[in-house]
Amino acid sequence: MAQETNKIAYYPGCSLNSTAIDFNISITKLLKVLGIGFKEIEDWNCCGTTPAHHTNEELSATLSARNLLLADKMGYDEILCPCVSCYNKLSHAAKMLNTSFSEMNPFEQEKKQQLVSDLKEMGFELKDSYGFKIYSILNYLFEKKELIRQKYLEISQTSGYNKSSLLAKIAPACYYGCALLRSNKLLKFDDIENPNSMEILLKDIGITSKSFQFKTECCGAIMSLTHKDLVLKLSKDILEMAYDCKANCIVVFCQLCQQNLDLRQSQINRYFKTEYKIPVLYLTQILGLALGLSEREVMLDKLFVSPNI
Numbered sequence: 001m002a003q004e005t006n007k008i009a010y011y012p013g014c015s016l017n018s019t020a021i022d023f024n025i026s027i028t029k030l031l032k033v034l035g036i037g038f039k040e041i042e043d044w045n046c047c048g049t050t051p052a053h054h055t056n057e058e059l060s061a062t063l064s065a066r067n068l069l070l071a072d073k074m075g076y077d078e079i080l081c082p083c084v085s086c087y088n089k090l091s092h093a094a095k096m097l098n099t100s101f102s103e104m105n106p107f108e109q110e111k112k113q114q115l116v117s118d119l120k121e122m123g124f125e126l127k128d129s130y131g132f133k134i135y136s137i138l139n140y141l142f143e144k145k146e147l148i149r150q151k152y153l154e155i156s157q158t159s160g161y162n163k164s165s166l167l168a169k170i171a172p173a174c175y176y177g178c179a180l181l182r183s184n185k186l187l188k189f190d191d192i193e194n195p196n197s198m199e200i201l202l203k204d205i206g207i208t209s210k211s212f213q214f215k216t217e218c219c220g221a222i223m224s225l226t227h228k229d230l231v232l233k234l235s236k237d238i239l240e241m242a243y244d245c246k247a248n249c250i251v252v253f254c255q256l257c258q259q260n261l262d263l264r265q266s267q268i269n270r271y272f273k274t275e276y277k278i279p280v281l282y283l284t285q286i287l288g289l290a291l292g293l294s295e296r297e298v299m300l301d302k303l304f305v306s307p308n309i
Contacts, residue, residue, distance in 0.1 A: 020255035
């Protein structure tokens, strides 16, 4: 294992401990290969995700802020949050905690005062402001792109390095989804309409991505629970565009996007009488393979659509 270069608090969220365990495993193994120290937030709770946010804004802010204060108690003010939904919620809570009352307008002060009151009832002693920094997995890896590039050059030039057969054939379409970059200016670190951070990361490990026009289209997200037909149509359009641009796989960093495009691909084929067989892989799985991890170590065997290109 590489020597640890820095440390960050890790908030996996609910799905990365269940339906997206492959995402979780590929992330943690990649961080270890890169020598990045991380510590899972102790006693973390669900951020409330979309249901809590739509039901009660105060509840959503309190659930997310509690996780940040737990990280603070552990000595961390930087938190890695792979789930896009969790990342959004924790980022907005961080903005409230990071802003002092004197910098807020009366409406914002009232909202923060209620948040502070709720957190004090939980036993937290709060400061007027904090310096929390919340990272999505893509943002964090992009900031570490030089470390990744150097590690790839180092590992790939060793005598025992065997390049994955998958990486030798891969021609991916990079799919960002609709949620990561569209929450005002708070979460923006790449171009909203035409992001290219994934393409740059992949180019640094010798992979050329296809020009993909649907990289920020919506896959339907959580509407799969209430409007399945709509999700199948939206996801089918993304698969069709990937097929049209001659991609032989799709690379993602959101577990909900991955599930809609991978798990539901057989449903899409039945519904639309199509025959898509496009693997949908996590960016962290691709990077892990490039840095010497095996397909089993990054859990490629968990994919519903075979990654055998």
